[in-house]
Amino acid sequence: MAPAGTRPARCGRPGPRSDNVGRMSPNGYPWPIETTRLDNGLRVVVSPDSSAPVVAVNLWYDVGSRHEPAGRTGFAHLFEHLMFEGSVNVAKTEHMKLVQGAGGSLNATTNPDRTNYFETVPAEHLALALWLEADRMGGLVPALTQETLDNQREVVKNERRQRYDNVPYGDAWLRLLPLLYPPGHPYHHATIGSMDDLNAADLATFQAFHEMYYAPNNAVLTVVGDTDADEVFSLADKYFGGIAARVDIPPAPDGRTPAPLAGPVTETVTADVPAARHYLTYRTHPFGTPAYDVATVLGTVLGSGRGSRLYQRLADGARIAQPDYLGAYGVDLAHAPAPLIITATAQPTVTAERLADGLIEVLDEVARDGVTDGEVDRAKALLTTGWWRQVASFEGRADTLGRYATQFGDPARAGDRLPGWQAVTTEAVNDEAVRLLRPDNRVQLSYLPEGDQ
Amino acid sequence: MTIIAQRPGPSAARPYRFPDVVRRSVAGGEIVAAHLPGHRLAVATLLLDAGAGREPVGREGLAGVLAKALEEGTETRDSAAYALVLEGLGTELSLSADWDSFRVGVQVSTDRLGAAVELLTEAVRTPRLDPSDVERVRDDEATALRMYWANPGPRAEAALRADLFGADQRHGRPMGGDPESVAAVTVADVVDFHSAWFTRPGTLLVAGDLDLIDLDALGVAAFAGATGSPSQPGPPLPVTLRDHRRIILVDRPGAVQSTLRLGHPAPHRAHPDYVPMTLASTVLGGAFTSRLNHLIREVRGYTYGIRSDFGMSRRFGRFAVSSSVQTGVTAPALIDSVGEVSRTQADGVTEEELAVARSWRAGQLSVELQTPPAIASALATLVVHGLPDDYHARLRDELLSATVEQVSAAAATHLQAEGLTLVVEGDAAKIRDELTASGLGELHDAD
Numbered sequence: 078m079a080p081a082g083t084r085p086a087r088c089g090r091p092g093p094r095s096d097n098v099g100r101m102s103p104n105g106y107p108w109p110i111e112t113t114r115l116d117n118g119l120r121v122v123v124s125p126d127s128s129a130p131v132v133a134v135n136l137w138y139d140v141g142s143r144h145e146p147a148g149r150t151g152f153a154h155l156f157e158h159l160m161f162e163g164s165v166n167v168a169k170t171e172h173m174k175l176v177q178g179a180g181g182s183l184n185a186t187t188n189p190d191r192t193n194y195f196e197t198v199p200a201e202h203l204a205l206a207l208w209l210e211a212d213r214m215g216g217l218v219p220a221l222t223q224e225t226l227d228n229q230r231e232v233v234k235n236e237r238r239q240r241y242d243n244v245p246y247g248d249a250w251l252r253l254l255p256l257l258y259p260p261g262h263p264y265h266h267a268t269i270g271s272m273d274d275l276n277a278a279d280l281a282t283f284q285a286f287h288e289m290y291y292a293p294n295n296a297v298l299t300v301v302g303d304t305d306a307d308e309v310f311s312l313a314d315k316y317f318g319g320i321a322a323r324v325d326i327p328p329a330p331d332g333r334t335p336a337p338l339a340g341p342v343t344e345t346v347t348a349d350v351p352a353a354r355h356y357l358t359y360r361t362h363p364f365g366t367p368a369y370d371v372a373t374v375l376g377t378v379l380g381s382g383r384g385s386r387l388y389q390r391l392a393d394g395a396r397i398a399q400p401d402y403l404g405a406y407g408v409d410l411a412h413a414p415a416p417l418i419i420t421a422t423a424q425p426t427v428t429a430e431r432l433a434d435g436l437i438e439v440l441d442e443v444a445r446d447g448v449t450d451g452e453v454d455r456a457k458a459l460l461t462t463g464w465w466r467q468v469a470s471f472e473g474r475a476d477t478l479g480r481y482a483t484q485f486g487d488p489a490r491a492g493d494r495l496p497g498w499q500a501v502t503t504e505a506v507n508d509e510a511v512r513l514l515r516p517d518n519r520v521q522l523s524y525l526p527e528g529d530q
Numbered sequence: 531m532t533i534i535a536q537r538p539g540p541s542a543a544r545p546y547r548f549p550d551v552v553r554r555s556v557a558g559g560e561i562v563a564a565h566l567p568g569h570r571l572a573v574a575t576l577l578l579d580a581g582a583g584r585e586p587v588g589r590e591g592l593a594g595v596l597a598k599a600l601e602e603g604t605e606t607r608d609s610a611a612y613a614l615v616l617e618g619l620g621t622e623l624s625l626s627a628d629w630d631s632f633r634v635g636v637q638v639s640t641d642r643l644g645a646a647v648e649l650l651t652e653a654v655r656t657p658r659l660d661p662s663d664v665e666r667v668r669d670d671e672a673t674a675l676r677m678y679w680a681n682p683g684p685r686a687e688a689a690l691r692a693d694l695f696g697a698d699q700r701h702g703r704p705m706g707g708d709p710e711s712v713a714a715v716t717v718a719d720v721v722d723f724h725s726a727w728f729t730r731p732g733t734l735l736v737a738g739d740l741d742l743i744d745l746d747a748l749g750v751a752a753f754a755g756a757t758g759s760p761s762q763p764g765p766p767l768p769v770t771l772r773d774h775r776r777i778i779l780v781d782r783p784g785a786v787q788s789t790l791r792l793g794h795p796a797p798h799r800a801h802p803d804y805v806p807m808t809l810a811s812t813v814l815g816g817a818f819t820s821r822l823n824h825l826i827r828e829v830r831g832y833t834y835g836i837r838s839d840f841g842m843s844r845r846f847g848r849f850a851v852s853s854s855v856q857t858g859v860t861a862p863a864l865i866d867s868v869g870e871v872s873r874t875q876a877d878g879v880t881e882e883e884l885a886v887a888r889s890w891r892a893g894q895l896s897v898e899l900q901t902p903p904a905i906a907s908a909l910a911t912l913v914v915h916g917l918p919d920d921y922h923a924r925l926r927d928e929l930l931s932a933t934v935e936q937v938s939a940a941a942a943t944h945l946q947a948e949g950l951t952l953v954v955e956g957d958a959a960k961i962r963d964e965l966t967a968s969g970l971g972e973l974h975d976a977d
Contacts, residue, residue: 107570128566128568129899129900130896131896131900165533169828170824173817173818173819174886175537177817177818177889178885178890179890179893180890180891180892180893181893182894182897182898199543199893199897200544202540205538208534208537212533215533227831231832232828232831235787235831235832235856238787238854239787239833239834239854240834243682243785243787244682245680319532319533320533350680351676352673352676352677383601383609383617384613384614384616384617396666399673399674399677400598400670425673455618458617459617459621461620461639462571462639466637466903469569469571469900469903
């Protein structure tokens, strides 16, 4: 929704950039969780913690770009913008003013799986935050004007220019998705969508999109911080309780079992980029499955940190890859086999071919000879710290609980991720490497600088 | 379907408090720590007075080269062994330099903090600095900067900085250097910079559950063998403003957007007007609801975002507006932006706008200062600028009590619409004529 900082991250990773990502869990979520469901189907999750005088409010709507049919790409993301432009009781731009005027931070993101909206406010403004969210869930359509639609279409076009078109390698994610997923697959097109599709649609089409998906029974409301379940349940009922459920929300197409890739699939782009770069991408498993936990550990073994296999071999050893632009990571998508992306950028005197050969050599070696217990332990230690960083803030906890409630039906399953990673064995990583790191499961996107061969 | 029309007011405000700050002198160094009970994650940062401001002119980026060299092995471990033992604890070194400081930090589970600080210290105090490694990481850093400089923005920022402060001044050059200045760094530069600034004790910042952390042991580890005393940073530099606007054009052939960096010099961080200046720039361009973003994004649709701020360090500061706009509206976007700066300077702010800015800035203190990394960063602010332990609580009160008159006066004094340098990085062939015709100032091409 709002722009990020002006300095691009050094790792140059593509991905859905907008993503970050009861009973007490014994491991990964040691805070209380309480849940309820309103009569209209809205699930409400509360995790009290009075260690800071603030509350994080987070709404996950189970609508993302995977729900968009051909010809309507970019709708979910444009809606993320329109949701800040006023609703029946909130004037245009007043949403931002009220939250910031209350001392709060706010934002929203869209990815292939879902759209989320979140704000962190001083705890005394909890009711305001819930009222604002309820007003745009239940009262957006009457307030949506042609002028607002036209203005935000222009903002989104500028977002596309700034993030994807005007930046070296900026369109990598846009190129990878159609290579990884076939036409008709819900992940085939990128969330930013087609500007032609956005231009072609009229106001009524957008209004219908909101009415279809922005329903209480298609959302999870999570509140973390200096409050308690009674207060949140009561406020949620007051502000959201009058919004009608929608009974006929169409599911996204099922993408869980796409036809195998028949790789290696390759695409080479010659562009105004400062150095050759490769993205070797493999389809893995849906986020949340034990197999994806294994792939996550494998990705960390391969490409996180200076002790990773790729760093040791290609940056520190052969010195053919730039150390600051070398990495491997999974994109945590839950509704189809998620991508594992391995990226490397060539040192100035190294050819694209040499770097690609070096990458594949390392991956082949891992698949053939396996990795060590020490490498797996290192990866698990890094993932463990990463987990605690993610849940250190109320905002991070609220997003995590919203994810698990939306995607797995139970926020307490958030506590399972860390033990899931910790349970991964070296043998499982090695088996997974054999299964995944095959040429026929590989998509290779390469950028070559203009003027080079 | 019913929704509640009546907007709710706030309930009783919770008291704001910054965590208890513990200061301790251990083994010749200073520890500044914040108690965050219940957190599993702990942060320790060694803060050294070795920022970009300490670099010699012509060697900009030297601190960044040394940062990389610190990870290339120590007197007792080679780089691979060091990486494996540190990452085996679940952490990595976080290394950064700004104008005023160099920071080396670890974020790790509390029970591993001691071991992580020992490793951090090993890298900082006893790096191997093998000449061939130093040269290699120097080349890597130059390459990485070339990658970064291929993006829109860095060249425009460098042009602005050079115009504001003079390219012969350290602060007139990019904070992190440019590919050429980094390529010029020698092994001797790195070794000398290390022995001049990395052997002094510095300050160890700790944020975490202090009931489970042995601060004295951390201090002994961090300061053992360190020698030397703090060095004075020097007085604030005078603020010299132009009396006319100028446009600097940085050519980026084929760009689909123009990157805008508008600015002028401004006071240093410890200036008494810090709070009203911050609020004035919040109203102008520091929040989503600010004047600039409202007009340029929400009304005109020219951009994905635009912001302004005062960037302030110990000895100098600058006011800047930053945005990217579609190429075809470059001149209108500039005219609107200058117009909003000018209007804010001339007419000040309104109570309605200031009310939002005040509560937003004050509320952000409690919203942002939740986690150990955020608290450690706040501790660094206390140390770098010599602020008292109750600074954040007092800042909150000062923000909330600032008046329209004070903030408007700060806008009138510290914004200079007539003295702005307007840097535009974009497709010169498409925008040169309209920039010349805009009447905003004389057009110069960047070097």
